[in-house]
Amino acid sequence: MPPTAARPTIAPLPPLDRASQVLDSLVTYIDGAALAPGDRLPAERELMAALGVGRSTVREVIRHFQALGVMETRKGSGTYLLKPINAATIHMPLSLDAASLRDALLQTLEVRRGIECEACMVAARRRTAEDIAIIEAKLDEMERVHHLKGTAGEEDLAFHLAIYDATHNPLFRQLLEQMREAFERFWDKPFDRPDFARRSFPFHRRLFNAIVAQDTEAARLETLKILDIVEEDIKDMAG
Template sequence: MPSPVPRMKEAASLAPLPAADRMTAVSGALARFIAEAALRPGDRLPTERALMESLAVGRSTVREVLRQFQARGIVETRGGSGTVLKRALSADAIHLPLTIDTGALRDRLVQTLEVRRGLEIEASAVAAHRAGPDDIARMEARLDAMEAVHLEKGTAGREDLAFHLSIYDAAHNPLFRQLLEQIREAFEGFFDKPFDRPDFARRSFPFHRELFDAIRSRNAELARDRTRAILAIVAEDIEAMSA
């Protein structure tokens, strides 16, 4: 059955955005539009093209914002129906991507690492209990890709993130992924510097395969230990790099 046409207040509108900080601006504009248009679960959002034209942004920006909304359980994509609202949303209820204002690179890295440690150690243990065959296959494919890039280039920042995201997904608790999405933009910028350095966290590379093996064998304590070892090496390299 086709989704109903969105119920929109006359005051609801979308307007072009300034060039700066477009991801945050698009997220906020879309959240406000959903609230002002009084959209309800099951209502369709404007199409990607409509969002691009109304907000004067590119397709990649729109798709990334919609992907973030989907990861947070706010919208879903349905074949033939476009993007549909999953839950009601007020204008100030959306949690926008976090930013870190600390000027020193070392401090920013340490802050994000502290959050990662709290999330990833437990997510790895939960994944060891809950991962199904499809999760294991996806995780292994991401690990293989990470290892291939690492062996070729000496570093694999984005592939490393993809591997860890597959662990979050294998935990089957959407809050892990949603929380990571909140901080993702805060550390993605580090992939160009310093995560492009071939010596950064190189010593942690073998532990990723051991972490995967622990999850596959459903050894939650070993999964915690291997995750802790990976992050400890990253912390040591941050300190050494900042000395």
């Protein structure tokens, strides 16, 4: 029988800036210990002793994670992980407590407008010849599948991810993928409608042309046209 792997320890913090490092230290421990959603975290006293900080600091960090929807404290039981945390990332899992599916979609769309418009404008400024070739290949495949099936969800995503990569700023792609992960259940086929936002299809070629021309304003406007159609479809299908 193979020996049991040693449980990772929580590394103590240096004497300076302890409070600002508690969060990072706890994330590193969770990642190293391979804690999964549903697992219980060390008790408050154990965290205090291991990190060398007071109860108020530990509770402040736990409240921060609770606000993100990452942890949950159960009275008389302890604190539990609700979503995975990776120390290699600089972002945290997103969480949204909307009253309805329609509200959740519209709230995410408000955020997407800011992120995607900026991403397309940055891509128009920074794109290289190699970026253009990749984006065009994704667009050609999207158009092929769309004409064949009437929809192209995965291909549409690949097209937009290629644009995000053309910004040469990894945060754009990280943010979009985090949002998709948080709301994946209705982003793939919202309301069980595979034809969701089909009317936006022609604007993708126009967006590509704007990026090729390095026309940042046109890229912004074409992105807004795509997202405006998405908003209209959300409202129509949600009644």
